[in-house]
Amino acid sequence: MKLYQMADAVRYSRMTTSELRETFLLEGLFKPGLIECAYVDLDRTVIGSAVPTTSPLKLETYPELRADFFLERREIGILNVGGAGSVIADGTTYELSKLSCCYVGRGVKDVQFVSADAENPAYFYLLSYPAHKEFPTAMVKFEELQGLALGSSETCNQRTIYKTIFKDGIKSCQLVMGFTLLAPGSNWNTMPPHTHMRRSEVYFYFDIDPAHRVMHLMGPTDETKHLIVADKEVVVSPGWSIHAGVGTKNYTFCWGMGGENQEYTDMDAASIAELK
Ligand SMILES: O=C[C@H](O)[C@@H](O)CC(=O)C(=O)O
Numbered sequence: 001m002k003l004y005q006m007a008d009a010v011r012y013s014r015m016t017t018s019e020l021r022e023t024f025l026l027e028g029l030f031k032p033g034l035i036e037c038a039y040v041d042l043d044r045t046v047i048g049s050a051v052p053t054t055s056p057l058k059l060e061t062y063p064e065l066r067a068d069f070f071l072e073r074r075e076i077g078i079l080n081v082g083g084a085g086s087v088i089a090d091g092t093t094y095e096l097s098k099l100s101c102c103y104v105g106r107g108v109k110d111v112q113f114v115s116a117d118a119e120n121p122a123y124f125y126l127l128s129y130p131a132h133k134e135f136p137t138a139m140v141k142f143e144e145l146q147g148l149a150l151g152s153s154e155t156c157n158q159r160t161i162y163k164t165i166f167k168d169g170i171k172s173c174q175l176v177m178g179f180t181l182l183a184p185g186s187n188w189n190t191m192p193p194h195t196h197m198r199r200s201e202v203y204f205y206f207d208i209d210p211a212h213r214v215m216h217l218m219g220p221t222d223e224t225k226h227l228i229v230a231d232k233e234v235v236v237s238p239g240w241s242i243h244a245g246v247g248t249k250n251y252t253f254c255w256g257m258g259g260e261n262q263e264y265t266d267m268d269a270a271s272i273a274e275l276k
């Protein structure tokens, strides 16, 4: 399992484009027929993908976890961004169509991923953090979610936030997860931006046309830099960093957080005018 060591705001200041990309951007996930996971030292985040094709994929433990099974001391959020598929948790099947989300709690020994159609496989995005207690495994379908409307077309940021794993939704120890759908013609996410020193955040961008990119902004408000992100790539955002982006075309992203305080509104708002 590849290890990512996060840079702090001091090292960030002098990093080159390739150093920024090697540190904050995860490329090459979502290989058909495989589970891929990476370990981020910050908040002990595990970020991964599972793309089952003709046979089920089992979430195995990794030597780096020193655990008898993956969820021995962890919890995981799973979002399907591909064709129909299922997550099987200790024998119980959760059918996930696109944009349906599943939470599997600490202590579940056997997690498997299945695609309904190998020709149009499920693409499961995985986000896991350490967990101190067991919460029940649960799922939520896209149709069951209540959206939170933000932004406007005048500011090119009209979008709907869907929270899946959070205080008033699926319960977890520290994981907070959801996704944001942009209205056609609105390509800015999370602008005006914010930070939240109490939690790190992970942005997983998907449904990006292969010829297009998202310009993801990061860094302290007075020293931003960008990462150019392609389809199904992931950006890690430490607590000191803003996390916002604009696409050259419409796109979608899943946001997820670990750390303390699961209050979604716990954000330190920044103004557009203070950005440098
Ligand atoms: O801490 C919360 C996260 O940054 C996201 O939920 C923000 C977001 O999806 C957006 O404004 O478009």
Ligand SMILES: [Zn+2]
Pocket: 194, 195, 196, 201, 243, 267
């Ligand atoms: Zn945030």
